[in-house]
Amino acid sequence: MRTLSKADFQSSNETRWCPGCGDYAILASVQAFMPELEVPPERIVFVTGIGCAGRFSYYMNTYGMHAIHGRAPAIATGLAAAREDLSVWVVTGDGDALSIGGNHLIHAMRRNVPVKVLLFNNRIYGLTKGQASPTSELGKVTKSTPGGSIEPPANPIALALGAGATFVARSVDRDKEHLSGVLRAAANHEGTALVEILQNCPVFNDRAFEHVTDKREASENRIPLEHGAPITFGAERPRAVVRLPDGSLGIVGAEQADAAAIVEHDAKRESPDLAFALSQLGDLTHGPVPLGVFRDVEAPVWGQTIASELRAAATRFGERELDELLHNANTWRIS
Amino acid sequence: MLLYPRLDNGERGYVRTMSAQARVRGVGRREEARERVVVRFAGDSGDGMQLAGGRFTDATALGGNDLATFPDFPAEIRAPAGTVAGVSSFQVHFASRDIATPGDSPDMLVAMNPAALKANLSQLKAGASILLDEDAFSKRNLMKAGYAVSPLEDGALRDFEVMRVPMTTLLLSLAEGIEGASSRDAQHARNLFALGLVSWIYDRPTDITVRWIEAKFSKTPVVAEMNLRAFKAGWNYGETTESLVAGQVHVAPVKDLPAGTYRTVNGTTATALGLIAASVKSSLQLVLAAYPITPASELLHELARMGRAGVRTVQAEDEIAAAGMALGASYGGALGVSATSGPGMDLKAETIGLAAALELPLVVIDVQRAGPSTGMPTKTEQADLLMALYGRHGESPVPVLAASSPAQCFDAALEAVRIAVRYRTPVILLSDLFLANSSEPWLIPEAAQLAAIDPHFAKPPNPDAPFLPYARNDDLARPWAIPGTTGAQHQIGGLEKADMTGTVSYDASNHALMTRLRAAKVAGIEVPDLRVDGDEGAQLLLLGWGSSEGAIRAGVRRVRQRGLKVARAHLHHMNPLPGNLRQVLSSYERVLVPEMNEGQLARVLRAEYLVDVRSHAKVEGRPLFASEIEAAILGELG
Ligand code: SF4
Numbered sequence: 001m002r003t004l005s006k007a008d009f010q011s012s013n014e015t016r017w018c019p020g021c022g023d024y025a026i027l028a029s030v031q032a033f034m035p036e037l038e039v040p041p042e043r044i045v046f047v048t049g050i051g052c053a054g055r056f057s058y059y060m061n062t063y064g065m066h067a068i069h070g071r072a073p074a075i076a077t078g079l080a081a082a083r084e085d086l087s088v089w090v091v092t093g094d095g096d097a098l099s100i101g102g103n104h105l106i107h108a109m110r111r112n113v114p115v116k117v118l119l120f121n122n123r124i125y126g127l128t129k130g131q132a133s134p135t136s137e138l139g140k141v142t143k144s145t146p147g148g149s150i151e152p153p154a155n156p157i158a159l160a161l162g163a164g165a166t167f168v169a170r171s172v173d174r175d176k177e178h179l180s181g182v183l184r185a186a187a188n189h190e191g192t193a194l195v196e197i198l199q200n201c202p203v204f205n206d207r208a209f210e211h212v213t214d215k216r217e218a219s220e221n222r223i224p225l226e227h228g229a230p231i232t233f234g235a236e237r238p239r240a241v242v243r244l245p246d247g248s249l250g251i252v253g254a255e256q257a258d259a260a261a262i263v264e265h266d267a268k269r270e271s272p273d274l275a276f277a278l279s280q281l282g283d284l285t286h287g288p289v290p291l292g293v294f295r296d297v298e299a300p301v302w303g304q305t306i307a308s309e310l311r312a313a314a315t316r317f318g319e320r321e322l323d324e325l326l327h328n329a330n331t332w333r334i335s
Numbered sequence: 336m337l338l339y340p341r342l343d344n345g346e347r348g349y350v351r352t353m354s355a356q357a358r359v360r361g362v363g364r365r366e367e368a369r370e371r372v373v374v375r376f377a378g379d380s381g382d383g384m385q386l387a388g389g390r391f392t393d394a395t396a397l398g399g400n401d402l403a404t405f406p407d408f409p410a411e412i413r414a415p416a417g418t419v420a421g422v423s424s425f426q427v428h429f430a431s432r433d434i435a436t437p438g439d440s441p442d443m444l445v446a447m448n449p450a451a452l453k454a455n456l457s458q459l460k461a462g463a464s465i466l467l468d469e470d471a472f473s474k475r476n477l478m479k480a481g482y483a484v485s486p487l488e489d490g491a492l493r494d495f496e497v498m499r500v501p502m503t504t505l506l507l508s509l510a511e512g513i514e515g516a517s518s519r520d521a522q523h524a525r526n527l528f529a530l531g532l533v534s535w536i537y538d539r540p541t542d543i544t545v546r547w548i549e550a551k552f553s554k555t556p557v558v559a560e561m562n563l564r565a566f567k568a569g570w571n572y573g574e575t576t577e578s579l580v581a582g583q584v585h586v587a588p589v590k591d592l593p594a595g596t597y598r599t600v601n602g603t604t605a606t607a608l609g610l611i612a613a614s615v616k617s618s619l620q621l622v623l624a625a626y627p628i629t630p631a632s633e634l635l636h637e638l639a640r641m642g643r644a645g646v647r648t649v650q651a652e653d654e655i656a657a658a659g660m661a662l663g664a665s666y667g668g669a670l671g672v673s674a675t676s677g678p679g680m681d682l683k684a685e686t687i688g689l690a691a692a693l694e695l696p697l698v699v700i701d702v703q704r705a706g707p708s709t710g711m712p713t714k715t716e717q718a719d720l721l722m723a724l725y726g727r728h729g730e731s732p733v734p735v736l737a738a739s740s741p742a743q744c745f746d747a748a749l750e751a752v753r754i755a756v757r758y759r760t761p762v763i764l765l766s767d768l769f770l771a772n773s774s775e776p777w778l779i780p781e782a783a784q785l786a787a788i789d790p791h792f793a794k795p796p797n798p799d800a801p802f803l804p805y806a807r808n809d810d811l812a813r814p815w816a817i818p819g820t821t822g823a824q825h826q827i828g829g830l831e832k833a834d835m836t837g838t839v840s841y842d843a844s845n846h847a848l849m850t851r852l853r854a855a856k857v858a859g860i861e862v863p864d865l866r867v868d869g870d871e872g873a874q875l876l877l878l879g880w881g882s883s884e885g886a887i888r889a890g891v892r893r894v895r896q897r898g899l900k901v902a903r904a905h906l907h908h909m910n911p912l913p914g915n916l917r918q919v920l921s922s923y924e925r926v927l928v929p930e931m932n933e934g935q936l937a938r939v940l941r942a943e944y945l946v947d948v949r950s951h952a953k954v955e956g957r958p959l960f961a962s963e964i965e966a967a968i969l970g971e972l973g
Contacts (some may be wrong), residue, residue: 011824011826013826013838013839040821042820042823047663048828050829058828062824063818064825064826064828065666065693065827066827066829066830067659067829068686068689071655071659071685074652074655074656074659074663075662075663076663077649077656077660078659078671079664079818081624081647081660081663081664082622082667082668082669083819086818086819103653103656104652104655104659107651107652303647306647310645310646311620313643313645314644317615317644318615319782319783320782321615321644322611322615323781325608325611325644326612326779326780326782327596327598327779329599329600330396330598331598332396332596332598333594333596334595
């Protein structure tokens with residue numbers, strides 16, 4: 001196979017996101033990561049929904065379908081049903097995935113369809129010019145919520161775990177290295193991978209994740225999840241994630257943490273309980289946020305055994321078999 | 336050995352008109368030949384009427400008659416037993432000549448309980464026969480059916496030839512002779528007793544039914560024995576009970592049918608087979624995605640069992656996803672199909688619109704049912720025509736086909752795929768509940784004779800020339816470049832595309848061009864001319880579409896038998912309409928359009944051709960009847 005480079009994945013279409021949009025950084029990271037897949041561009045498909053993130057497919061020099069609002073996971077599922085030889089990616093946003101397309105996302109994850117879902121979470125509707133999204137925080141003032149949002153936000157990680165997702169991770173737009181690592185892990189996962197990417201929308205919700213991306217603050221606000229490693233963070237204020245006496249997880253100063261109580265991350269654990277507890281940890285709006293792979297377990301992949309069998313059957317089933325099938329009933333002859 | 340309770344007198348349970356008595360008495364048993372007969376099996380949902388009707392149909396088909404059937408069942412899975420709401424029925428019309436409909440009014444009604452009698456009595460003509468289980472006419476059952484006085488006592492049945500058979504009693508004593516048979520088994524075998532008796536009356540072959548019972552209940556020998564004996568007891572009852580059963584009616588086999596091998600088929604099976612045939616003839620794997628909905632689910636069930644033909648079925652999370660999955664499969668180079676009924680069509684509109692913009696093949700089957708909203712899920716209607724034609728935002732023309740008979744669903748499905756693949760377009764195929772559930776004999780086609788469908792996938796382009804996803808061929812169809820095709824990577828989507836290059840475009844003149852190209856592509860679809868079956872000098876044309884073809888054909892035949900002149904034509908392509916339709920319409924002084932809606936095709940014809948067509952509309956959740964068509968024509972010819 002020819003050696004692939006980032007350039008092989010860059011389409012000639014002009015990118016049209018707002019200047020400074022986090023989507024640029026994500027696009028660059030994804031394009032740079034793609035050669036690692038060792039899959040030629042013609043075997044890769046990006047299916048996207050509606051919203052700023054939806055434009056992603058136009059900028060990848062792979063096969064791409066910019067579909068309809070919320071439906072990308074369903075369309076990608078149909079594609080995966082017909083073609084197990086492709087690498088199928090879905091790019092979606094918080095409104096697309098969690099509001100109008102919630103049902104499709106849930107069921108793609110439940111089925112464990114071999115599709116990688118990149119969910120760009122900017123906590124706002126960008127393309128429609130600034131309404132509250134399902135991940136907007138309580139009290140958020142937007143054009144559609146001038147008095148502040150009265151709705152609690154959805155938690156994409158918890159939702160994915162609840163739906164039975166076998167791979168769930170969170171990364172952030174402006175950290176290429178972290179994002180590449182998560183993409184790598186997602187690509188290596190055989191079933192559905194849900195990757196929430198915290199994405200800055202400088203126009204309608206600027207600095208929503210400043211506390212996680214700002215060089216100075218970041219180390220205090222990122223809770224790195226590494227399989228097999230104790231969960232600790234904070235350069236200036238070292239802290240640790242511990243199991244509290246009531247069974248829940250808590251963040252305590254490292255100096256008070258009993259080494260035995262510090263939680264060791266286990267993404268491979270069959271039960272999603274630890275991943276779920278981690279999804280509830282921290283504060284996406286102001287405080288520390290877990291980043292990395294929450295869950296990565298092996299499970300039967302949707303249609304994996306039947307897809308190739310059925311395609312082989314379709315190839316074998318010719319006119320003779322069709323004639324037999326048409327006659328497979330009580331028949332009688334008129335001469 | 337058969338056990339019969341002794342009848343205390345010959346007249347027991349015997350209500351009959353004078354003329355009927357005269358016909359029978361003194362001349363021995365009746366032996367009558369008829370050209371056609373309509374039998375309706377009716378009972379509670381749990382009484383096995385669909386089974387009895389289905390078996391009677393198979394035996395009748397093997398007997399060489401032409402036939403048409405119509406099952407009718409309640410929407411509730413377990414409607415309260417014994418109530419009119421819970422009545423399930425199965426009608427079979429068979430004849431010694433070609434027939435077109437399941438029949439308007441039964442010659443023989445089998446009523447297993449008072450509710451079944453009540454639900455169907457009004458549709459009987461005087462002189463019709465009624466076979467009933469008199470044991471089922473208990474106070475309790477009469478009450479449940481809403482009868483204050485038993486119709487057996489108050490003369491309500493005086494115009495009919497009534498056979499009151501104590502079926503329950505007979506079967507209970509029959510069960511006593513079968514080791515291990517319970518009274519429940521006896522009750523459950525009443526349908527086979529009735530089937531046996533009706534089979535004797537109409538002289539149907541029995542082997543096929545016996546074999547079926549043996550195979551069906553091979554795992555439960557006691558039930559098999561009970562059912563077998565019940566069937567035979569019914570037959571023997573007819574043969575021996577001269578006092579009650581007037582005699583036999585013979586319907587000779589059809590003579591002038593085209594030669595070949597036949598089977599019976601309902602619309603659901605014919606559609607499934609048509610899709611599989613299309614898959615074979617196009618070498619495209621069939622991927623059917625659907626969400627459960629009455630009555631379209633049957634197609635999902637049927638195709639879910641077709642793994643040997645490589646069919647991939649997906650039960651989607653909702654109707655929207657089902658359409659999306661089918662489109663995704665088509666994008667990948669499979670034959671993507673989604674099937675639904677009215678309420679599901681509402682939800683598929685956005686995906687059909689996307690497929691129209693993407694210009695990819697997609698087949699959406701709408702098994703229409705009575706609406707609006709949930710409407711009457713188990714009743715038929717053809718009121719989704721305007722939605723199929725126009726029910727999307729923006730200029731979004733889509734080819735629309737309509738199947739006209741159960742067996743014709745096979746051809747319609749093939750045609751839908753042919754158009755979808757050749758023109759890279761979503762296609763809506765309109766069927767309906769009546770077609771889906773009704774069956775008729777079908778001259779089985781030969782696979783080799785069916786026209787091939789060439790998917791004509793795009794080949795890897797020459798590296799020097801950029802791939803143009805929106806270039807067009809003579810049909811105005813664009814290339815179907817499936818993922819995996821080297822060098823043809825391209826990005827499509829719902830945003831307006833620039834002509835040829837397919838890049839996103841907001842250019843004003845490009846949008847106008849693309850809108851017109853999409854419309855011209857659909858308008859240019861090759862559609863056969865409309866064939867007119869017309870009498871020389873006829874001034875009235877009946878123009879129908881969809882499942883009412885049989886009723887219109889039969890109604891026209893009746894009018895012709897009166898010596899009147901009339902012409903008839905039937906549309907299978909609803910968009911685009913046949914090229915000669917304008918000329919056909921202008922050749923007749925008057926055009927009558929019968930349809931099971933409030934005049935949707937009539938509206939289209941008026942809009943398209945400025946012809947003052949008349950509408951014969953029916954929205955009763957029931958198919959059009961030949962007698963109604965006959966009356967409508969007579970009204971027009973005045
Ligand atoms: S509106 Fe926000 S998310 Fe959308 S492109 Fe502009 S900056 Fe990016």
